[in-house]
Amino acid sequence: MESLSLPPAFDAGGVAVVTGGAGGIGFGIAARLAERGLKVVITDLPGEKLDAAARELGLVAIAADVADAADVGRLRDRVLADHGPVAVLVNNAAIGSNPGQPWENPEGWEKLLRINLMGVLHVAQAFVPGMLASGKPGAIIHSGSKQGITSPPGNPAYNLSKAGVRNYTESLAHALREEAGERISAHLLIPGFTQSGMTGEAKGAWTADQVALFMFDSIARGDFYILCPDNDVDRATDEKRMRWAMDDIIENRPALSRWHPDYKDAFARYMAE
Numbered sequence: 197m198e199s200l201s202l203p204p205a206f207d208a209g210g211v212a213v214v215t216g217g218a219g220g221i222g223f224g225i226a227a228r229l230a231e232r233g234l235k236v237v238i239t240d241l242p243g244e245k246l247d248a249a250a251r252e253l254g255l256v257a258i259a260a261d262v263a264d265a266a267d268v269g270r271l272r273d274r275v276l277a278d279h280g281p282v283a284v285l286v287n288n289a290a291i292g293s294n295p296g297q298p299w300e301n302p303e304g305w306e307k308l309l310r311i312n313l314m315g316v317l318h319v320a321q322a323f324v325p326g327m328l329a330s331g332k333p334g335a336i337i338h339s340g341s342k343q344g345i346t347s348p349p350g351n352p353a354y355n356l357s358k359a360g361v362r363n364y365t366e367s368l369a370h371a372l373r374e375e376a377g378e379r380i381s382a383h384l385l386i387p388g389f390t391q392s393g394m395t396g397e398a399k400g401a402w403t404a405d406q407v408a409l410f411m412f413d414s415i416a417r418g419d420f421y422i423l424c425p426d427n428d429v430d431r432a433t434d435e436k437r438m439r440w441a442m443d444d445i446i447e448n449r450p451a452l453s454r455w456h457p458d459y460k461d462a463f464a465r466y467m468a469e
Contacts, residue, residue, distance in 0.1 A: 202416050203381065205335040208233025210283030213275055215239050215262055215319055217255075218246040220392030221339060221385075222288040224404030227253055228412060229284060237275055240289065262289045262315030263307075265322075272322040281330040287319045288339040288385075294351045305353045312357030313364075320368060327380055328372075334380035335415065336372075338365040342386055342423075342434065346441045349455055369420055383419065385411055388426030388434075400428035436467055 212229045216222035217238025230236045230253060240246040242259035250257035256279075260271040275282060290312045295304025316338055327334040343351070344358025362384060369382035389401040402410075407424055414422040425431050437454070440463060444453050453459040 200412055200416050202232075202412060203335060204333040205283045205381075206232060206234065206412075206415075207283075210234050211275065211279045211281065212236045212284035212286065213239065213271075213282055213323065214286040214288060215260075215315070216289030216339075217257070217286075218249040221387060221390060221404045221407050222286065223249055223253070224408040225286050225288065225337075225411065226255060227405070228408045229286075230255055234284065235279055237279065239271055262318055263310040265314075265318045268315075268318040268322045272326070276326065281332060282323055282327055283332060283334055285319070285323050285327070285334070285336045286339075287316050287337065289315055289319075290339065290357070292351075292354060295353045298352050308353045309357050309360075312354065313360040316361050316364060320364075324368075324372075324380075328376055332379075336368065336380065336382045337385055337411070337415075337422075338368075338382070339385045339387065340365065342388070342438075345386070345438050346454070347452060349452065381415075381420075383411075383415060383422055385422045386424060388424040388429060390424075390426065400426060402426045433467075440466060 212234045214222050214226040214229070214236060217226045218240035222238065222240070226236050226238050237256045237258055238246070238249060238253070239258050239260045240249070241261060246257050246259055258271055258274055261267045291308060293304065293308055295301040295308055320336065324336065338361055340361045341354070341358035343355045344360070344362045347355045347359070365382055365384045372380045372382055387407050390407050391401045391403050402424065410424050411422050423431060423434060425434070440454055443449070444451065449459065450456045454463050
């Protein structure tokens with residue numbers, strides 16, 4: 197990891213902020229950034245979990261609720277005052293709750309979207325202007341999900357939030373390129389099945405550290421889309437599933453035809469090709 201040829205934003209001494217850093221993928225990424233010699237600030241909701249993560253990693257922790265734009269503003273102000281301009285921003289905080297069907301539980305839908313989608317916007321909109329103004333190299337990583345691409349039935353609110361993160365990050369990458377050239381990059385992390393607070397010690401899942409290492413390898417290659425495999429699903433399978441999902445539009449098939457009874461056999465044949 198230390199010898200990996202990453203962009204200058206990841207040089208030792210730079211400041212990194214990791215949201216959702218108290219556990220899971222955020223914790224794994226924070227640990228590896230600290231290993232490279234960056235000054236890492238982890239942030240999450242206040243409580244013992246965040247305090248314990250800070251103690252274990254030996255890092256600074258600042259509690260903040262990403263769903264609250266004012267709270268994120270206070271986080272930014274404290275980071276800048278105590279540590280200086282941010283070089284690496286890892287926008288990872290999210291919840292995996294399931295508020296139900298599209299017509300159910302509006303309060304639950306709103307809560308999930310405030311955290312998973314608006315939280316990403318709040319953090320980016322708070323920190324990116326300063327990263328642009330600093331004139332220094334920067335990197336921004338947003339945690340998406342394969343569910344934001346293929347939209348499997350089961351948790352439509354989560355799918356929606358991660359589809360929004362994907363779209364927003366694509367737009368952010370383009371806007372940064374127009375504004376700052378190659379100085380500040382954006383990346384979309386698309387984890388596979390990962391052991392985290394949402395999944396626990398799940399069979400077939402990667403560890404958070406495996407995801408972090410794969411992410412850094414991908415950034416070293418210059419990847420925007422960081423599509424992670426896991427112990428059960430390889431990249432080729434993910435690519436075929438995603439291609440089928442896009443072809444629903446092109447072929448004018450029913451929505452989510454992969455799970456439609458009339459297309460069950462066709463999908464099985466396609467995957468077997």
